[in-house]
Amino acid sequence: MAAAACCRVLALMAIMLVAGRVSADPDMLQDICVADLASAIKVNGFVCKSNATADDFFSAALANPGATNNTFGSLVTGANVQRIPGLNTLGVSLARIDYAPGGLNPPHTHPRATEIVFVLYGELEVGFITTANVLYPKIIKKGEIFVFPRGLVHFQKNNRKVPAAVIAAFNSQLPGTQSIATTLFGASPPVPDNVLAKAFQIATPEVQKIKSRFAPK
Incomplete structure:
Protein backbone atom coordinates (compact mmCIF):
# COMPACT_ATOMS: atom_id res chain seq x y z
CA MET A 1 0.00 0.00 0.00
CA ALA A 2 2.77 2.38 0.95
CA ALA A 3 4.58 1.71 -2.34
CA ALA A 4 1.38 2.24 -4.35
CA ALA A 5 0.68 5.53 -2.55
CA CYS A 6 4.23 6.67 -3.23
CA CYS A 7 3.85 5.89 -6.94
CA ARG A 8 0.57 7.84 -7.09
CA VAL A 9 2.26 10.87 -5.47
CA LEU A 10 5.18 10.69 -7.89
CA ALA A 11 2.81 10.38 -10.85
CA LEU A 12 0.80 13.38 -9.64
CA MET A 13 4.00 15.43 -9.24
CA ALA A 14 5.08 14.51 -12.78
CA ILE A 15 1.70 15.58 -14.19
CA MET A 16 1.91 18.89 -12.30
CA LEU A 17 5.42 19.54 -13.64
CA VAL A 18 4.34 18.82 -17.21
CA ALA A 19 1.21 20.95 -16.83
CA GLY A 20 3.31 23.77 -15.39
CA ARG A 21 5.67 23.68 -18.36
CA VAL A 22 2.77 23.79 -20.79
CA SER A 23 1.02 26.71 -19.10
CA ALA A 24 4.23 28.70 -18.61
CA ASP A 25 5.66 28.40 -22.12
CA PRO A 26 8.15 31.29 -22.38
CA ASP A 27 8.20 31.27 -26.17
CA MET A 28 6.01 33.34 -28.48
CA LEU A 29 2.63 31.84 -29.28
CA GLN A 30 2.18 33.77 -32.55
CA ASP A 31 4.38 35.21 -35.28
CA ILE A 32 3.89 38.81 -34.21
CA CYS A 33 2.12 40.77 -31.47
CA VAL A 34 2.41 44.46 -32.34
CA ALA A 35 1.81 46.50 -29.19
CA ASP A 36 -1.41 48.45 -28.92
CA LEU A 37 0.09 51.35 -26.96
CA ALA A 38 -3.28 53.10 -26.73
CA SER A 39 -5.09 50.20 -25.09
CA ALA A 40 -6.42 50.71 -21.57
CA ILE A 41 -5.88 47.01 -20.85
CA LYS A 42 -2.76 46.51 -18.73
CA VAL A 43 -0.83 43.23 -18.88
CA ASN A 44 2.81 42.24 -18.34
CA GLY A 45 3.68 43.78 -21.69
CA PHE A 46 1.16 45.13 -24.18
CA VAL A 47 -1.91 43.63 -25.82
CA CYS A 48 -1.72 42.96 -29.56
CA LYS A 49 -3.36 45.23 -32.10
CA SER A 50 -5.05 43.83 -35.19
CA ASN A 51 -4.04 46.37 -37.84
CA ALA A 52 -0.26 45.85 -37.92
CA THR A 53 1.83 47.33 -40.74
CA ALA A 54 5.50 47.26 -41.72
CA ASP A 55 5.95 50.66 -40.08
CA ASP A 56 5.33 49.03 -36.68
CA PHE A 57 8.67 47.26 -37.13
CA PHE A 58 10.63 50.30 -38.32
CA SER A 59 12.31 53.33 -36.76
CA ALA A 60 14.90 55.88 -37.82
CA ALA A 61 15.26 57.16 -34.25
CA LEU A 62 18.93 56.17 -33.95
CA ALA A 63 20.06 57.51 -37.31
CA ASN A 64 21.24 60.90 -36.06
CA PRO A 65 23.10 62.16 -32.97
CA GLY A 66 20.98 63.34 -30.07
CA ALA A 67 21.25 66.79 -28.46
CA THR A 68 23.70 66.66 -25.54
CA ASN A 69 23.33 70.25 -24.32
CA ASN A 70 22.01 69.25 -20.90
CA THR A 71 23.24 68.91 -17.31
CA PHE A 72 25.11 65.66 -17.87
CA GLY A 73 26.24 66.24 -21.45
CA SER A 74 24.69 63.00 -22.73
CA LEU A 75 21.47 61.79 -24.28
CA VAL A 76 19.95 58.31 -24.46
CA THR A 77 17.65 57.76 -27.44
CA GLY A 78 15.66 54.59 -26.93
CA ALA A 79 14.41 52.20 -29.59
CA ASN A 80 12.24 50.02 -27.37
CA VAL A 81 8.66 48.77 -27.63
CA GLN A 82 7.29 52.22 -26.82
CA ARG A 83 8.88 53.56 -30.00
CA ILE A 84 8.77 50.38 -32.11
CA PRO A 85 5.50 48.54 -31.29
CA GLY A 86 6.59 45.51 -33.32
CA LEU A 87 9.16 44.68 -30.61
CA ASN A 88 6.35 43.53 -28.32
CA THR A 89 7.07 39.94 -27.09
CA LEU A 90 10.39 39.79 -29.00
CA GLY A 91 12.62 40.43 -25.98
CA VAL A 92 15.11 42.83 -27.60
CA SER A 93 15.63 46.58 -27.96
CA LEU A 94 18.30 49.14 -28.81
CA ALA A 95 19.36 52.62 -27.77
CA ARG A 96 21.79 55.23 -29.02
CA ILE A 97 23.78 57.17 -26.43
CA ASP A 98 25.52 60.38 -27.44
CA TYR A 99 28.11 62.13 -25.28
CA ALA A 100 29.40 65.69 -25.49
CA PRO A 101 33.07 66.25 -24.59
CA GLY A 102 33.19 65.51 -20.86
CA GLY A 103 29.67 64.05 -21.00
CA LEU A 104 28.47 61.45 -18.48
CA ASN A 105 25.73 58.83 -18.55
CA PRO A 106 25.32 58.81 -14.75
CA PRO A 107 25.39 55.65 -12.61
CA HIS A 108 22.19 53.71 -13.24
CA THR A 109 20.74 50.22 -13.54
CA HIS A 110 18.51 48.31 -15.96
CA PRO A 111 16.36 46.02 -13.78
CA ARG A 112 15.09 43.90 -16.66
CA ALA A 113 18.05 43.52 -19.02
CA THR A 114 21.71 42.94 -19.66
CA GLU A 115 23.24 45.67 -21.84
CA ILE A 116 25.96 45.45 -24.47
CA VAL A 117 27.39 48.59 -26.08
CA PHE A 118 29.25 49.06 -29.38
CA VAL A 119 31.28 52.26 -29.76
CA LEU A 120 30.36 54.15 -32.94
CA TYR A 121 33.05 56.78 -32.46
CA GLY A 122 35.08 58.40 -29.70
CA GLU A 123 36.43 56.92 -26.50
CA LEU A 124 34.68 56.21 -23.20
CA GLU A 125 35.54 55.28 -19.65
CA VAL A 126 32.98 52.68 -18.60
CA GLY A 127 32.42 50.36 -15.68
CA PHE A 128 29.98 48.37 -13.58
CA ILE A 129 29.92 47.58 -9.85
CA THR A 130 29.06 44.16 -8.45
CA THR A 131 26.99 43.52 -5.33
CA ALA A 132 30.32 42.94 -3.55
CA ASN A 133 31.21 46.59 -4.39
CA VAL A 134 33.90 45.61 -6.89
CA LEU A 135 34.32 48.02 -9.82
CA TYR A 136 35.09 46.59 -13.27
CA PRO A 137 36.40 49.60 -15.26
CA LYS A 138 37.54 49.78 -18.88
CA ILE A 139 38.45 52.31 -21.57
CA ILE A 140 36.66 51.47 -24.82
CA LYS A 141 37.20 52.96 -28.29
CA LYS A 142 35.62 52.96 -31.74
CA GLY A 143 34.58 49.46 -32.84
CA GLU A 144 34.94 47.96 -29.36
CA ILE A 145 32.29 46.32 -27.17
CA PHE A 146 31.55 46.21 -23.45
CA VAL A 147 28.88 44.33 -21.46
CA PHE A 148 26.97 45.52 -18.37
CA PRO A 149 25.34 42.62 -16.47
CA ARG A 150 21.63 42.87 -15.69
CA GLY A 151 20.68 44.93 -12.67
CA LEU A 152 24.19 46.10 -11.77
CA VAL A 153 25.04 49.79 -11.35
CA HIS A 154 27.07 51.08 -14.31
CA PHE A 155 28.14 54.28 -16.07
CA GLN A 156 29.85 55.73 -19.15
CA LYS A 157 32.01 58.87 -19.22
CA ASN A 158 33.54 60.73 -22.17
CA ASN A 159 36.85 62.14 -20.92
CA ARG A 160 37.92 63.36 -24.35
CA LYS A 161 37.49 66.79 -25.97
CA VAL A 162 35.51 65.36 -28.89
CA PRO A 163 32.01 63.79 -29.01
CA ALA A 164 31.41 60.05 -28.61
CA ALA A 165 28.50 57.71 -29.30
CA VAL A 166 27.51 54.08 -28.76
CA ILE A 167 24.75 51.74 -29.83
CA ALA A 168 23.40 49.78 -26.86
CA ALA A 169 21.49 46.48 -27.17
CA PHE A 170 19.27 44.92 -24.49
CA ASN A 171 17.67 41.51 -24.05
CA SER A 172 14.35 43.11 -23.13
CA GLN A 173 11.74 44.99 -25.14
CA LEU A 174 11.59 47.53 -22.29
CA PRO A 175 14.68 47.25 -20.03
CA GLY A 176 13.81 50.12 -17.71
CA THR A 177 16.34 52.58 -16.32
CA GLN A 178 16.87 53.71 -12.74
CA SER A 179 19.33 56.58 -12.42
CA ILE A 180 20.72 56.30 -8.89
CA ALA A 181 20.88 60.02 -8.06
CA THR A 182 17.54 60.89 -9.67
CA THR A 183 15.81 57.90 -8.05
CA LEU A 184 16.97 58.86 -4.55
CA PHE A 185 16.90 62.65 -4.71
CA GLY A 186 14.13 63.23 -7.24
CA ALA A 187 11.52 60.69 -6.15
CA SER A 188 7.86 61.72 -5.83
CA PRO A 189 6.78 61.71 -3.05
CA PRO A 190 10.31 62.46 -1.82
CA VAL A 191 12.49 60.08 0.15
CA PRO A 192 12.63 61.48 3.72
CA ASP A 193 15.58 63.79 4.33
CA ASN A 194 16.67 61.91 7.45
CA ARG A 213 18.84 70.10 -8.23
CA PHE A 214 16.70 67.04 -9.05
CA ALA A 215 13.31 68.66 -8.49
CA PRO A 216 10.93 68.19 -11.45
CA LYS A 217 11.13 71.15 -13.82
Missing part, protein backbone atom coordinates in the same frame (compact mmCIF):
# COMPACT_ATOMS: atom_id res chain seq x y z
CA VAL A 195 16.88 58.65 5.47
CA LEU A 196 19.17 60.16 2.84
CA ALA A 197 21.19 62.10 5.43
CA LYS A 198 21.96 58.92 7.36
CA ALA A 199 22.54 56.81 4.24
CA PHE A 200 25.06 59.25 2.75
CA GLN A 201 26.43 60.47 6.09
CA ILE A 202 25.70 64.11 5.28
CA ALA A 203 23.68 66.88 6.97
CA THR A 204 20.01 67.51 6.22
CA PRO A 205 20.69 70.92 4.58
CA GLU A 206 23.04 69.16 2.13
CA VAL A 207 20.29 66.65 1.30
CA GLN A 208 17.85 69.48 0.64
CA LYS A 209 20.37 71.26 -1.57
CA ILE A 210 20.90 68.13 -3.67
CA LYS A 211 17.15 67.52 -3.87
CA SER A 212 16.65 71.02 -5.27
Whole structure:
Protein backbone atom coordinates (compact mmCIF):
# COMPACT_ATOMS: atom_id res chain seq x y z
CA MET A 1 0.00 0.00 0.00
CA ALA A 2 2.77 2.38 0.95
CA ALA A 3 4.58 1.71 -2.34
CA ALA A 4 1.38 2.24 -4.35
CA ALA A 5 0.68 5.53 -2.55
CA CYS A 6 4.23 6.67 -3.23
CA CYS A 7 3.85 5.89 -6.94
CA ARG A 8 0.57 7.84 -7.09
CA VAL A 9 2.26 10.87 -5.47
CA LEU A 10 5.18 10.69 -7.89
CA ALA A 11 2.81 10.38 -10.85
CA LEU A 12 0.80 13.38 -9.64
CA MET A 13 4.00 15.43 -9.24
CA ALA A 14 5.08 14.51 -12.78
CA ILE A 15 1.70 15.58 -14.19
CA MET A 16 1.91 18.89 -12.30
CA LEU A 17 5.42 19.54 -13.64
CA VAL A 18 4.34 18.82 -17.21
CA ALA A 19 1.21 20.95 -16.83
CA GLY A 20 3.31 23.77 -15.39
CA ARG A 21 5.67 23.68 -18.36
CA VAL A 22 2.77 23.79 -20.79
CA SER A 23 1.02 26.71 -19.10
CA ALA A 24 4.23 28.70 -18.61
CA ASP A 25 5.66 28.40 -22.12
CA PRO A 26 8.15 31.29 -22.38
CA ASP A 27 8.20 31.27 -26.17
CA MET A 28 6.01 33.34 -28.48
CA LEU A 29 2.63 31.84 -29.28
CA GLN A 30 2.18 33.77 -32.55
CA ASP A 31 4.38 35.21 -35.28
CA ILE A 32 3.89 38.81 -34.21
CA CYS A 33 2.12 40.77 -31.47
CA VAL A 34 2.41 44.46 -32.34
CA ALA A 35 1.81 46.50 -29.19
CA ASP A 36 -1.41 48.45 -28.92
CA LEU A 37 0.09 51.35 -26.96
CA ALA A 38 -3.28 53.10 -26.73
CA SER A 39 -5.09 50.20 -25.09
CA ALA A 40 -6.42 50.71 -21.57
CA ILE A 41 -5.88 47.01 -20.85
CA LYS A 42 -2.76 46.51 -18.73
CA VAL A 43 -0.83 43.23 -18.88
CA ASN A 44 2.81 42.24 -18.34
CA GLY A 45 3.68 43.78 -21.69
CA PHE A 46 1.16 45.13 -24.18
CA VAL A 47 -1.91 43.63 -25.82
CA CYS A 48 -1.72 42.96 -29.56
CA LYS A 49 -3.36 45.23 -32.10
CA SER A 50 -5.05 43.83 -35.19
CA ASN A 51 -4.04 46.37 -37.84
CA ALA A 52 -0.26 45.85 -37.92
CA THR A 53 1.83 47.33 -40.74
CA ALA A 54 5.50 47.26 -41.72
CA ASP A 55 5.95 50.66 -40.08
CA ASP A 56 5.33 49.03 -36.68
CA PHE A 57 8.67 47.26 -37.13
CA PHE A 58 10.63 50.30 -38.32
CA SER A 59 12.31 53.33 -36.76
CA ALA A 60 14.90 55.88 -37.82
CA ALA A 61 15.26 57.16 -34.25
CA LEU A 62 18.93 56.17 -33.95
CA ALA A 63 20.06 57.51 -37.31
CA ASN A 64 21.24 60.90 -36.06
CA PRO A 65 23.10 62.16 -32.97
CA GLY A 66 20.98 63.34 -30.07
CA ALA A 67 21.25 66.79 -28.46
CA THR A 68 23.70 66.66 -25.54
CA ASN A 69 23.33 70.25 -24.32
CA ASN A 70 22.01 69.25 -20.90
CA THR A 71 23.24 68.91 -17.31
CA PHE A 72 25.11 65.66 -17.87
CA GLY A 73 26.24 66.24 -21.45
CA SER A 74 24.69 63.00 -22.73
CA LEU A 75 21.47 61.79 -24.28
CA VAL A 76 19.95 58.31 -24.46
CA THR A 77 17.65 57.76 -27.44
CA GLY A 78 15.66 54.59 -26.93
CA ALA A 79 14.41 52.20 -29.59
CA ASN A 80 12.24 50.02 -27.37
CA VAL A 81 8.66 48.77 -27.63
CA GLN A 82 7.29 52.22 -26.82
CA ARG A 83 8.88 53.56 -30.00
CA ILE A 84 8.77 50.38 -32.11
CA PRO A 85 5.50 48.54 -31.29
CA GLY A 86 6.59 45.51 -33.32
CA LEU A 87 9.16 44.68 -30.61
CA ASN A 88 6.35 43.53 -28.32
CA THR A 89 7.07 39.94 -27.09
CA LEU A 90 10.39 39.79 -29.00
CA GLY A 91 12.62 40.43 -25.98
CA VAL A 92 15.11 42.83 -27.60
CA SER A 93 15.63 46.58 -27.96
CA LEU A 94 18.30 49.14 -28.81
CA ALA A 95 19.36 52.62 -27.77
CA ARG A 96 21.79 55.23 -29.02
CA ILE A 97 23.78 57.17 -26.43
CA ASP A 98 25.52 60.38 -27.44
CA TYR A 99 28.11 62.13 -25.28
CA ALA A 100 29.40 65.69 -25.49
CA PRO A 101 33.07 66.25 -24.59
CA GLY A 102 33.19 65.51 -20.86
CA GLY A 103 29.67 64.05 -21.00
CA LEU A 104 28.47 61.45 -18.48
CA ASN A 105 25.73 58.83 -18.55
CA PRO A 106 25.32 58.81 -14.75
CA PRO A 107 25.39 55.65 -12.61
CA HIS A 108 22.19 53.71 -13.24
CA THR A 109 20.74 50.22 -13.54
CA HIS A 110 18.51 48.31 -15.96
CA PRO A 111 16.36 46.02 -13.78
CA ARG A 112 15.09 43.90 -16.66
CA ALA A 113 18.05 43.52 -19.02
CA THR A 114 21.71 42.94 -19.66
CA GLU A 115 23.24 45.67 -21.84
CA ILE A 116 25.96 45.45 -24.47
CA VAL A 117 27.39 48.59 -26.08
CA PHE A 118 29.25 49.06 -29.38
CA VAL A 119 31.28 52.26 -29.76
CA LEU A 120 30.36 54.15 -32.94
CA TYR A 121 33.05 56.78 -32.46
CA GLY A 122 35.08 58.40 -29.70
CA GLU A 123 36.43 56.92 -26.50
CA LEU A 124 34.68 56.21 -23.20
CA GLU A 125 35.54 55.28 -19.65
CA VAL A 126 32.98 52.68 -18.60
CA GLY A 127 32.42 50.36 -15.68
CA PHE A 128 29.98 48.37 -13.58
CA ILE A 129 29.92 47.58 -9.85
CA THR A 130 29.06 44.16 -8.45
CA THR A 131 26.99 43.52 -5.33
CA ALA A 132 30.32 42.94 -3.55
CA ASN A 133 31.21 46.59 -4.39
CA VAL A 134 33.90 45.61 -6.89
CA LEU A 135 34.32 48.02 -9.82
CA TYR A 136 35.09 46.59 -13.27
CA PRO A 137 36.40 49.60 -15.26
CA LYS A 138 37.54 49.78 -18.88
CA ILE A 139 38.45 52.31 -21.57
CA ILE A 140 36.66 51.47 -24.82
CA LYS A 141 37.20 52.96 -28.29
CA LYS A 142 35.62 52.96 -31.74
CA GLY A 143 34.58 49.46 -32.84
CA GLU A 144 34.94 47.96 -29.36
CA ILE A 145 32.29 46.32 -27.17
CA PHE A 146 31.55 46.21 -23.45
CA VAL A 147 28.88 44.33 -21.46
CA PHE A 148 26.97 45.52 -18.37
CA PRO A 149 25.34 42.62 -16.47
CA ARG A 150 21.63 42.87 -15.69
CA GLY A 151 20.68 44.93 -12.67
CA LEU A 152 24.19 46.10 -11.77
CA VAL A 153 25.04 49.79 -11.35
CA HIS A 154 27.07 51.08 -14.31
CA PHE A 155 28.14 54.28 -16.07
CA GLN A 156 29.85 55.73 -19.15
CA LYS A 157 32.01 58.87 -19.22
CA ASN A 158 33.54 60.73 -22.17
CA ASN A 159 36.85 62.14 -20.92
CA ARG A 160 37.92 63.36 -24.35
CA LYS A 161 37.49 66.79 -25.97
CA VAL A 162 35.51 65.36 -28.89
CA PRO A 163 32.01 63.79 -29.01
CA ALA A 164 31.41 60.05 -28.61
CA ALA A 165 28.50 57.71 -29.30
CA VAL A 166 27.51 54.08 -28.76
CA ILE A 167 24.75 51.74 -29.83
CA ALA A 168 23.40 49.78 -26.86
CA ALA A 169 21.49 46.48 -27.17
CA PHE A 170 19.27 44.92 -24.49
CA ASN A 171 17.67 41.51 -24.05
CA SER A 172 14.35 43.11 -23.13
CA GLN A 173 11.74 44.99 -25.14
CA LEU A 174 11.59 47.53 -22.29
CA PRO A 175 14.68 47.25 -20.03
CA GLY A 176 13.81 50.12 -17.71
CA THR A 177 16.34 52.58 -16.32
CA GLN A 178 16.87 53.71 -12.74
CA SER A 179 19.33 56.58 -12.42
CA ILE A 180 20.72 56.30 -8.89
CA ALA A 181 20.88 60.02 -8.06
CA THR A 182 17.54 60.89 -9.67
CA THR A 183 15.81 57.90 -8.05
CA LEU A 184 16.97 58.86 -4.55
CA PHE A 185 16.90 62.65 -4.71
CA GLY A 186 14.13 63.23 -7.24
CA ALA A 187 11.52 60.69 -6.15
CA SER A 188 7.86 61.72 -5.83
CA PRO A 189 6.78 61.71 -3.05
CA PRO A 190 10.31 62.46 -1.82
CA VAL A 191 12.49 60.08 0.15
CA PRO A 192 12.63 61.48 3.72
CA ASP A 193 15.58 63.79 4.33
CA ASN A 194 16.67 61.91 7.45
CA VAL A 195 16.88 58.65 5.47
CA LEU A 196 19.17 60.16 2.84
CA ALA A 197 21.19 62.10 5.43
CA LYS A 198 21.96 58.92 7.36
CA ALA A 199 22.54 56.81 4.24
CA PHE A 200 25.06 59.25 2.75
CA GLN A 201 26.43 60.47 6.09
CA ILE A 202 25.70 64.11 5.28
CA ALA A 203 23.68 66.88 6.97
CA THR A 204 20.01 67.51 6.22
CA PRO A 205 20.69 70.92 4.58
CA GLU A 206 23.04 69.16 2.13
CA VAL A 207 20.29 66.65 1.30
CA GLN A 208 17.85 69.48 0.64
CA LYS A 209 20.37 71.26 -1.57
CA ILE A 210 20.90 68.13 -3.67
CA LYS A 211 17.15 67.52 -3.87
CA SER A 212 16.65 71.02 -5.27
CA ARG A 213 18.84 70.10 -8.23
CA PHE A 214 16.70 67.04 -9.05
CA ALA A 215 13.31 68.66 -8.49
CA PRO A 216 10.93 68.19 -11.45
CA LYS A 217 11.13 71.15 -13.82
